[in-house]
Amino acid sequence: MALKIASWNVNSLRVRLEQVIQWAQSTSPDLILLQETKVTDDDFPIAAISAAGYHAVIQGQKTYNGVAILATRAISAYPLELPEILTQEQRICATLVDDVLVINVYVPNGSEVGSEKYAFKLNWLEAFTTLVQTLLEQHPKIVIAGDFNIAPEDRDVYDAETWHEAILCSSPEREALQGLFMLGFADSFRLHHPEGERYSWWDYRAAAFRRNRGLRIDLTLISSPLIPACTAADIDPTPRAWERPSDHAPTTAEFN
DNA sequence: ATGGTGGACGATCCA
Numbered sequence: 001m002a003l004k005i006a007s008w009n010v011n012s013l014r015v016r017l018e019q020v021i022q023w024a025q026s027t028s029p030d031l032i033l034l035q036e037t038k039v040t041d042d043d044f045p046i047a048a049i050s051a052a053g054y055h056a057v058i059q060g061q062k063t064y065n066g067v068a069i070l071a072t073r074a075i076s077a078y079p080l081e082l083p084e085i086l087t088q089e090q091r092i093c094a095t096l097v098d099d100v101l102v103i104n105v106y107v108p109n110g111s112e113v114g115s116e117k118y119a120f121k122l123n124w125l126e127a128f129t130t131l132v133q134t135l136l137e138q139h140p141k142i143v144i145a146g147d148f149n150i151a152p153e154d155r156d157v158y159d160a161e162t163w164h165e166a167i168l169c170s171s172p173e174r175e176a177l178q179g180l181f182m183l184g185f186a187d188s189f190r191l192h193h194p195e196g197e198r199y200s201w202w203d204y205r206a207a208a209f210r211r212n213r214g215l216r217i218d219l220t221l222i223s224s225p226l227i228p229a230c231t232a233a234d235i236d237p238t239p240r241a242w243e244r245p246s247d248h249a250p251t252t253a254e255f256n
Numbered sequence: 257a258t259g260g261t262g263g264a265c266g267a268t269c270c271a
Contacts, residue, residue: 062264064270208261
């Protein structure tokens with residue numbers, strides 16, 4: 001069962017709808033995990049998504065956040081039992097593809113180190129890791145993809161000195177991510193790419209993309225039984241150069 | 257030099 005799973009923080013699905021469809025047609029992923037759809041379920045552009053050949057699981061809200069999974073095959077929402085901190089904002093949805101549980105996440109940004117939002121981010125990550133630990137008992141094969149809002153290591157950051165202990169890079173955030181690695185998860189991109197200067201997000205300001213001043217904060221983590229099956233993982237920066245782009249690039253991971 | 261951009265929404269909040 002070959003499977004290509006893509007993830008993309010689109011920063012408003014309504015604005016980026018045509019880009020998502022165009023990129024899907026050129027890349028042909030079986031699943032596309034979207035973050036920051038910024039659309040309520042009532043306003044989700046289901047007709048255009050259907051016309052492009054995709055089914056959808058949606059978990060939206062007004063103005064902020066919102067996630068969705070698009071799939072070439074029929075899918076249904078996996079019934080997650082979430083603690084209260086994970087239900088305050090729409091940041092998680094999941095679906096089962098054969099024996100693989102695919103989880104789409106939009107981890108809180110955290111604003112700045114030491115802020116209230118930062119504490120929320122760390123508490124959110126702790127609750128999420130506990131959830132994943134429980135899910136592993138029923139589902140040894142889990143893919144968690146999305147915008148983690150954490151650059152795992154300094155090689156994932158364009159200027160590690162500037163970003164030292166800053167938001168997206170601070171030690172407590174990286175240690176929280178380590179909690180998932182300790183459950184046996186691997187960063188699929190790093191299984192195939194040891195090199196630096198490969199990023200998934202570039203600030204809209206100060207020509208950050210043109211200068212490749214980015215961070216790799218969009219990750220696809222795979223549980224240990226999936227590691228031998230992961231044949232490729234990559235980041236596609238081309239849509240970031242399109243007119244009116246998202247600030248994130250789509251990423252992919254492939255399995256045989 | 258504390259900027260600079262973009263989305264949602266309709267004054268700011270969030271990233």
